[in-house]
Amino acid sequence: ELQVKVRQKKVMEIDPEEEAEFERELRAVMQESIDSRKLEVRARPSLNMVIPMNLFEGSKEHNRSIEGESGDEQADGSDVTVHVIIKKGNRQQTKQLHIPRDSSLVQSTKQKEAAELEE
Amino acid sequence: EEAADEDSHEYSKRDLPEHSCKYCGIHNPACIVRCNVCRKWFCNSRGNTSGSHIVNHLVRAKHKEVCLHKDSTLGETTLECYNCGCRNVFLLGFISAKTESVVVLLCREPCLNVGALKDMNWDLSQWQPLIDDRCFLPWLVKVPTEQEQLRARQISAQQINKVEELWKSSPDATLEDLEKPGVDDEPQPVALKYEEAYQYQNVFGPLVKLEADYDKMMKESQSKDNIIVRWDVGLNKKRVAYFVFPKEDNELRLVPGDELRLRYPGDSTHSAWQSVGHVIKLTAQEEVALELRASQGVPIDVNHNFSVDFVWKSTSFDRMQAAMKTLAVDDTSVSGYIYHRLLGHEVEAQLVRTTLPRRFGAPGLPDLNASQVHAVKSVLQKPVSLIQGPPGTGKTVTSAAIVYHLARQSQGQVLVCAPSNVAVDQLAEKISATGLKVVRLCAKSREAVSSPVEHLTLHYQVKHLDTSDKSELHKLQLLKDEQGELSSADEKKYKALKRATEREIAQSADVICCTCVGAGDPRLLNFRFRQVLIDESTQATEPECLIPLVLGAKQVVLVGDHCQLGPVIMCKKAARAGLAQSLFERLVLLGVKPIRLVVQYRMHPSLSEFPSNNFYEGTLQNGITMNERLTVGIDFPWPVPNRPMFFYVQMGQEEISASGTSYLNRTEAANVEKIVTTFLKTGVLPSQIGVITPYEGQRAYIVNHMSRIGSLRQTLYKEIEVASVDSFQGREKDFIILSCVRSNEHQGIGFLNDPRRLNVALTRARYGIVILGNPKVLSKQPLWNSLLTHYKEHECLVEGPLNNLKQSMVQFQKPKKVYMDR
Ligand SMILES: [Zn+2]
Ligand SMILES: [Zn+2]
Ligand SMILES: [Zn+2]
Numbered sequence: 023e024l025q026v027k028v029r030q031k032k033v034m035e036i037d038p039e040e041e042a043e044f045e046r047e048l049r050a051v052m053q054e055s056i057d058s059r060k061l062e063v064r065a066r067p068s069l070n071m072v073i074p075m076n077l078f079e080g081s082k083e084h085n086r087s088i089e090g091e092s093g094d095e096q097a098d099g100s101d102v103t104v105h106v107i108i109k110k111g112n113r114q115q116t117k118q119l120h121i122p123r124d125s126s127l128v129q130s131t132k133q134k135e136a137a138e139l140e141e
Numbered sequence: 142e143e144a145a146d147e148d149s150h151e152y153s154k155r156d157l158p159e160h161s162c163k164y165c166g167i168h169n170p171a172c173i174v175r176c177n178v179c180r181k182w183f184c185n186s187r188g189n190t191s192g193s194h195i196v197n198h199l200v201r202a203k204h205k206e207v208c209l210h211k212d213s214t215l216g217e218t219t220l221e222c223y224n225c226g227c228r229n230v231f232l233l234g235f236i237s238a239k240t241e242s243v244v245v246l247l248c249r250e251p252c253l254n255v256g257a258l259k260d261m262n263w264d265l266s267q268w269q270p271l272i273d274d275r276c277f278l279p280w281l282v283k284v285p286t287e288q289e290q291l292r293a294r295q296i297s298a299q300q301i302n303k304v305e306e307l308w309k310s311s312p313d314a315t316l317e318d319l320e321k322p323g324v325d326d327e328p329q330p331v332a333l334k335y336e337e338a339y340q341y342q343n344v345f346g347p348l349v350k351l352e353a354d355y356d357k358m359m360k361e362s363q364s365k366d367n368i369i370v371r372w373d374v375g376l377n378k379k380r381v382a383y384f385v386f387p388k389e390d391n392e393l394r395l396v397p398g399d400e401l402r403l404r405y406p407g408d409s410t411h412s413a414w415q416s417v418g419h420v421i422k423l424t425a426q427e428e429v430a431l432e433l434r435a436s437q438g439v440p441i442d443v444n445h446n447f448s449v450d451f452v453w454k455s456t457s458f459d460r461m462q463a464a465m466k467t468l469a470v471d472d473t474s475v476s477g478y479i480y481h482r483l484l485g486h487e488v489e490a491q492l493v494r495t496t497l498p499r500r501f502g503a504p505g506l507p508d509l510n511a512s513q514v515h516a517v518k519s520v521l522q523k524p525v526s527l528i529q530g531p532p533g534t535g536k537t538v539t540s541a542a543i544v545y546h547l548a549r550q551s552q553g554q555v556l557v558c559a560p561s562n563v564a565v566d567q568l569a570e571k572i573s574a575t576g577l578k579v580v581r582l583c584a585k586s587r588e589a590v591s592s593p594v595e596h597l598t599l600h601y602q603v604k605h606l607d608t609s610d611k612s613e614l615h616k617l618q619l620l621k622d623e624q625g626e627l628s629s630a631d632e633k634k635y636k637a638l639k640r641a642t643e644r645e646i647a648q649s650a651d652v653i654c655c656t657c658v659g660a661g662d663p664r665l666l667n668f669r670f671r672q673v674l675i676d677e678s679t680q681a682t683e684p685e686c687l688i689p690l691v692l693g694a695k696q697v698v699l700v701g702d703h704c705q706l707g708p709v710i711m712c713k714k715a716a717r718a719g720l721a722q723s724l725f726e727r728l729v730l731l732g733v734k735p736i737r738l739v740v741q742y743r744m745h746p747s748l749s750e751f752p753s754n755n756f757y758e759g760t761l762q763n764g765i766t767m768n769e770r771l772t773v774g775i776d777f778p779w780p781v782p783n784r785p786m787f788f789y790v791q792m793g794q795e796e797i798s799a800s801g802t803s804y805l806n807r808t809e810a811a812n813v814e815k816i817v818t819t820f821l822k823t824g825v826l827p828s829q830i831g832v833i834t835p836y837e838g839q840r841a842y843i844v845n846h847m848s849r850i851g852s853l854r855q856t857l858y859k860e861i862e863v864a865s866v867d868s869f870q871g872r873e874k875d876f877i878i879l880s881c882v883r884s885n886e887h888q889g890i891g892f893l894n895d896p897r898r899l900n901v902a903l904t905r906a907r908y909g910i911v912i913l914g915n916p917k918v919l920s921k922q923p924l925w926n927s928l929l930t931h932y933k934e935h936e937c938l939v940e941g942p943l944n945n946l947k948q949s950m951v952q953f954q955k956p957k958k959v960y961m962d963r
Contacts, residue, residue: 040298041191048192048200048275055205055231059250101280104242108218109226117215119244121280127237127244127269 102128160210162186164194164301164316165293170212171283177206177219177228179312185282186290190298192275195282197298201305205229209282220271222248234270235278238262246271331683331719333730334485338469341484345465345684348720353458355712360451368447370403371428372439375421377589377622380433380441382418386449395420397590398562400452401431411440417452421589432589460661461684467691474691482525483690483724485731493522493696495550503545505574506538510764513539516736520698521546527725527735528700531757532904533743533873540676540700541571547672547696548577548651556670557654558689560681560708562587564871568676569594569654580650582659597654599664602646603639614638640664657681660689669693676700677871679723682708686724699725703735704756705901706870743873743907745770747784751931755924756900772908776823780939780946785909788932789816790916790940790949795884798838805838806882809913810846813880815943816911817861820876821853827860831874833902835866835893839882866902877906881914896924903928920953929953 101120104127108115121128160175161168162184173184174195179202183195190197199205206228211217221228223245232248239262247253253268271278285293300319307314328347335341371383382403386395395401399420407413418433433439467474468483481488501517502509509517513535520526520543530536540557547555557572559565565581570593573579581597583590588600595601604618617635621627627635643664647653655662657675670692678686679701685708690697703726710716729735737757741749742764753761767783780787793808813832820830834840840863847858862874879902881893893899903910916938919925930953932938939946 036189036191037298044191044197044200044275044298048196051200051203051205052231055229056250059227059229059232059248102242104237104244106215107223107243107245108215109221109223110218116243119214119280121244125269125280126267127235 100124104128162194162293164188164197164296164304165290167285167289167293169283169285169289170210171214172285172289174207174209174277174282176202176204177208178202178204179308182210184285184293185277185279186285186293187276188290188293188296190296190301193277193284194301195277196272196275197301198305199230201302202308205231213282215281220246222246222252224248224252227252230271234268236263236265236268239264328714328718330717331722331727332485333727336484338465338480338484342465342469345720346462348715348718349458349461349465349682349684351715351718352710352712352720353455355715356458357453357455359711360453364448364450366448367445368403368449370444370447372441372444373430375432375589378436379589380436380439381421382431382433382447383424383428384431384447384449385427386429395423395429396562397422398584398587400454400586401429402450402452403431403433404448404450405440405443406446406448408443408446411443414438414440419586419589422591457658457685460658460688461682463661464687464691465684468687471691473693475693476524476695478524479690479694479697482728482733485727491524493524495521497521498546498549501542501546503542503575505576506541506545506571507535509539509542510535510740512737512739513542516738517542517546519736524696525728525733526698527728527733528698529702529704529735529737530700531702531704531738531741531761532752532901533741533749534738534761535740535742536676536700536702536738537567537571539738540568540674540698541575543698544568544572544652544674545575545577547674550672552671552695554648554650554668554670555652556660556673556689556692557652557676558657558660558673559676559678560657560685561677561871562592562656564677565654565656565659566592566594569597572652572654573597577651578649579652579654580647582647582653582655582662582664584656584659584662599643599647603642606642606646614642657685657688660692665692671695672698674698674700679703679725680706680708680870681723682710682720683722683724683727699728701725703729704897706867706895706897709867740764744904745785745906745908747935748786748903748906748910751928752900752904755927756896770908774823775820775825777819777909778943778946779909780937780948781935784935784937786932786935787911787937787939787946788916788929789911789913789946790938790951791881791884791913792915792917793884795882798836798842803838804836804882805842806880806884807842807846809880809882810839810843811850812913812943813843813878814847814850816878817847817858818851818853819943821857825876827857829875830861830878831869831876831905832861832863832878832880833866833869833905834863834880834882835898836882837865839880840864843880866898869905870901873905873907875906875908877902877910879903879910879912879914881912881919884915884918893919893925894922899924899928916949916951916953921955921957923956926953926956 100123102123103118104121105116106119108117157166158168160170160173160182162173163181165184165186165188167173167184167186172186173182175182176198181198183198185193185195187193192200195207206219207230208217208219209215219228220230220233222233224247227248229248232250233246234249235244236247237244247268249268253265269278271281294316296316300316303319304314304316307318328351329344331344335344365386368384373381373383375381397420400417401420402415402417404415405411405413416433416435416439418431420429421432422430424430475483478488478491497518501514516528516539520528528539530539544555544557557568559568569579569581579597580599580602581594582599592598614635617627617631617638620631621635647664647668671694673689673694675681675686675689675698678699701723703723707721707723710721737760739760740762746763746765746767749761749763753759772785779785789812791809791812793806795804795806798805817830817832821827832843834843843863847861848855851858883893916929920929929938936948938949940949941947
């Protein structure tokens with residue numbers, strides 16, 4: 023019988039110097055990005071961030087069925103489903119994403135929802 | 142352990158889909174994104190690094206836009222700000238709606254900071270950056286499972302940095318390319334000892350390849366346009382084109398025998414034309430004379446708008462590789478003893494059984510001194526010997542005497558080589574003076590190059606062989622010269638006759654002289670040489686030295702001086718790995734003690750003092766007295782009358798030359814002209830003066846400046862040789878003027894940092910030397926510091942106008958680090 027030897031997960035050994043150097047580079051790219059945008063964007067953009075509610079109509083039932091079919095195992099109790107709105111050219115589309123329940127993004131929504139309910 | 146390693150190996154060999162992480166090969170669509178700039182895919186695992194592969198790539202390559210895979214949850218989607226369309230992932234983050242389970246990407250500058258959004262239904266307080274903890278948000282781009290990661294290629298942070306660096310020049314390179322020698326990793330360095338000749342070949346083979354590739358790249362990139370050509374016809378009725386070929390510091394200098402292609406693009410009355418030719422000489426006016434191979438259709442009524450390319454030849458590198466292979470596969474290539482010594486193995490000392498001659502000098506040569514006699518005597522008894530010949534110590538005479546005695550032992554023909562043609566010619570001449578029959582074998586490409594020993598060359602001897610049975614060859618030769626070509630039947634006959642004659646002449650010689658590379662000439666195929674002498678061997682690379690040795694060597698004499706300049710290696714990587722170390726040097730490191738010639742006949746005793754003490758442990762003796770080096774009738778302002786030397790303090794600034802690749806120093810150039818003019822006025826001939834400067838920029842500037850400013854006849858200045866240290870190696874002049882050029886606070890002194898180069902520069906002069914330089918800068922280097930101190934102690938450190946030189950009080954700097962003697 024074939025013996026399968028599975029290697030133990032290697033303890034990641036990261037050279038602290040390498041890590042520090044990478045961190046510096048990353049920060050530099052971030053900072054450079056912010057700075058260049060500050061220079062580049064003279065006029066403040068107009069905002070068009072209305073949530074396109076029409077996209078969600080009747081979505082709840084629909085979602086369920088899709089999840090069932092695809093057998094996406096992530097849709098368990100630790101995740102919540104959110105809708106991501108993306109633009110394809112001028113068209114808006116929504117897609118579903120499962121994000122961890124403990125994500126700050128979800129937390130804030132839930133808290134707000136709760137707070138609003140209490141009022 | 143092993144099983145997993147094999148797995149990851151298999152993984153890299155299999156054909157991976159296009160969308161595989163370029164670092165690790167993972168290709169699960171949920172785990173990867175494509176960089177929109179370079180179109181490469183990367184995964185979101187960290188592997189062995191602190192950031193995920195995609196973040197590593199974006200940061201290292203400074204790329205900022207990505208796209209998700211079509212089979213990912215969001216489908217093929219370029220990540221961008223929902224409001225303004227900004228695609229810089231380093232600015233993007235998610236925000237969620239206050240009431241709905243809706244999220245969008247928003248950039249933090251400016252959209253997140255726009256006040257108007259506050260009124261809307263979005264919660265801006267919880268903006269979550271897309272790249273968090275050096276990783277893409279794992280719920281947007283999944284992190285591959287542990288299982289997936291284990292099967293993937295393990296890539297280190299260093300490899301990532303290397304491959305990213307490589308992609309900048311070759312975007313399609315793979316990680317496998319990193320392992321290829323010559324692309325990124327430093328090649329395996331040379332060793333002191335080798336197990337066997339295959340290992341030797343495995344080390345030197347790649348180094349020779351590196352140098353060959355670099356040489357090819359350099360030469361082929363040196364095409365020049367707008368060349369103005371002057372036409373002439375040679376004695377052999379061949380067309381000769383004369384033109385100036387501009388060059389720069391780090392470029393190769395042309396030498397006779399080089400092959401160039403001359404091109405004319407064509408015009409309304411001429412069709413496009415090109416022809417290959419050989420450089421037959423370089424004139425004093427810095428013109429190149431190119432003898433064209435084809436005489437037909439040459440546009441000789443045109444002079445402008447020509448282009449010149451180098452024609453690169455792999456011959457010399459091929460011969461080195463072949464010699465290494467021969468050493469490995471053919472046990473008769475060298476004697477067993479020499480085989481083991483070359484590879485650094487411990488072997489019991491061996492003596493050559495021979496009857497020593499009664500006197501060690503040779504007819505036609507000057508008498509030998511004690512150290513020269515000692516050298517000849519001990520060389521004759523040993524299978525491997527090294528002779529170190531410091532400047533002016535009679536290396537060539539000693540070598541010629543050795544060859545004379547070797548040839549007299551009747552062990553077959555003696556092979557005599559050197560890396561340079563000049564050295565081979567000198568030696569051939571001296572050996573011929575002893576009465577031995579010498580054949581100088583020249584490369585075919587150099588047959589038209591004039592040589593002081595033309596009568597010894599094989600091609601000359603073939604042409605002038607005066608026997609009746611050679612008349613057929615002569616007839617065909619005449620016909621060929623006349624018509625330019627022969628019928629194919631005649632050509633065949635001509636070639637066969639010529640080959641037979643060449644062989645006959647070469648076989649009848651006592652000594653064959655050629656360059657090291659020339660020893661690989663097909664005309665020497667099937668020749669065997671038991672005794673080989675290599676002069677200037679410290680200027681040859683090991684594989685180059687091997688070419689003459691693998692023709693059956695049993696007794697080897699290497700002559701040279703490892704305290705002077707070594708072989709010129711153009712490829713830095715190959716030089717760093719040790720290709721610049723000669724076989725002579727390695728044998729010294731292995732404990733072979735060189736026999737040193739110790740009496741110098743060149744320099745005025747005060748000129749030899751510093752080199753002797755600093756490069757030869759004070760062992761150099763003067764075979765020449767001050768009286769023999771008196772400059773009678775020459776009225777030159779030496780600060781100390783019987784010390785024909787001074788260091789002339791210069792504070793002028795260095796400048797970058799017009800080409801941008803070299804340096805010049807106007808003040809030094811101006812003073813060089815004044816010194817030269819003073820010498821000339823007092824009766825010194827131009828041919829007695831040499832101006833040495835390490836920079837091409839300064840060399841060109843001095844040549845130009847002298848002929849423009851010099852108060853004497855222009856032709857006098859034009860005859861003065863102004864050249865680099867390297868091109869003065871092996872030669873001498875009565876008076877040397879050395880212009881150091883570099884004069885800056887913070888950068889180095891460049892070329893002058895090499896002690897061996899300083900040694901060469903200081904040991905060219907017979908009667909007198911003037912050094913121009915900035916002591917403040919030069920004194921930082923320990924060796925220069927002691928040179929300056931030496932000049933100062935002898936009251937030869939001066940400043941002021943040439944007709945009123947005064948002792949300089951300039952302060953030296955503390956030398957930086959201890960000078961390492963090599
Ligand atoms: Zn990229
Ligand atoms: Zn990866
Ligand atoms: Zn934006």
